[in-house]
Amino acid sequence: MSDDPIKDVLRRLPYGLYSITSRMDDEINAMVLNWFSQISFEPQLVAIAVQKTSYSYKLISLGKVFIVNVFNKKEVGAIKPFIKGHSKSPDKMKDAMFTEGPITGCPILEGAAAYLECKVSAIHDVGGDHNIIVGEVVGAGRIKPGDAKDSLTLPDLGWSYAG
Numbered sequence: 001m002s003d004d005p006i007k008d009v010l011r012r013l014p015y016g017l018y019s020i021t022s023r024m025d026d027e028i029n030a031m032v033l034n035w036f037s038q039i040s041f042e043p044q045l046v047a048i049a050v051q052k053t054s055y056s057y058k059l060i061s062l063g064k065v066f067i068v069n070v071f072n073k074k075e076v077g078a079i080k081p082f083i084k085g086h087s088k089s090p091d092k093m094k095d096a097m098f099t100e101g102p103i104t105g106c107p108i109l110e111g112a113a114a115y116l117e118c119k120v121s122a123i124h125d126v127g128g129d130h131n132i133i134v135g136e137v138v139g140a141g142r143i144k145p146g147d148a149k150d151s152l153t154l155p156d157l158g159w160s161y162a163g
């Protein structure tokens, strides 16, 4: 616990943990992200909050596509190569194993249990350090068996990205 109740409560929320992959022409990237949610049934929309200074933000806002890679808990090692940002690790995709999403061409990372292919339908500047990127889900794949209780979450790693 910290002495800031707002931080404490924001950190108490049970976030998932994903890798968001992106593509603009031949440029591809993968980042680790927990600020993700479905936000509409019809159409099926999702939203991610992405740091404005990240390389992923640039690729997604220009390329207008992204994939949400979902992992099973036991595949935690699969996201580790993508934790560092492009500025510190410009070659992080060089040895990455992936296939291309059939609709968006974004990477489906080796080890992913499932994925959502998304086309950007809106970007909202919310006046903070992250912007909200809304994506319409245009495709999905189930690679490994499992359901919500099997999916990797932020608490599984004991990490925090909130507060």
Ligand SMILES: Cc1cc2nc3c(=O)[nH]c(=O)nc-3n(C[C@H](O)[C@H](O)[C@H](O)COP(=O)(O)O)c2cc1C
Pocket (backbone or CB within 6 Å): 029, 030, 031, 032, 033, 034, 035, 036, 049, 050, 051, 053, 054, 055, 056, 057, 083, 084, 085, 086, 087, 130, 154, 159, 160, 161
């Ligand atoms: C556990 C964890 C969760 C994260 N969640 C988010 C998030 O929800 N949104 C975000 O923009 N960055 C998040 N980050 C930070 C990005 O992964 C980080 O800014 C990364 O450097 C961006 O990579 P890029 O510049 O290659 O796109 C998270 C990092 C970690 C370790």
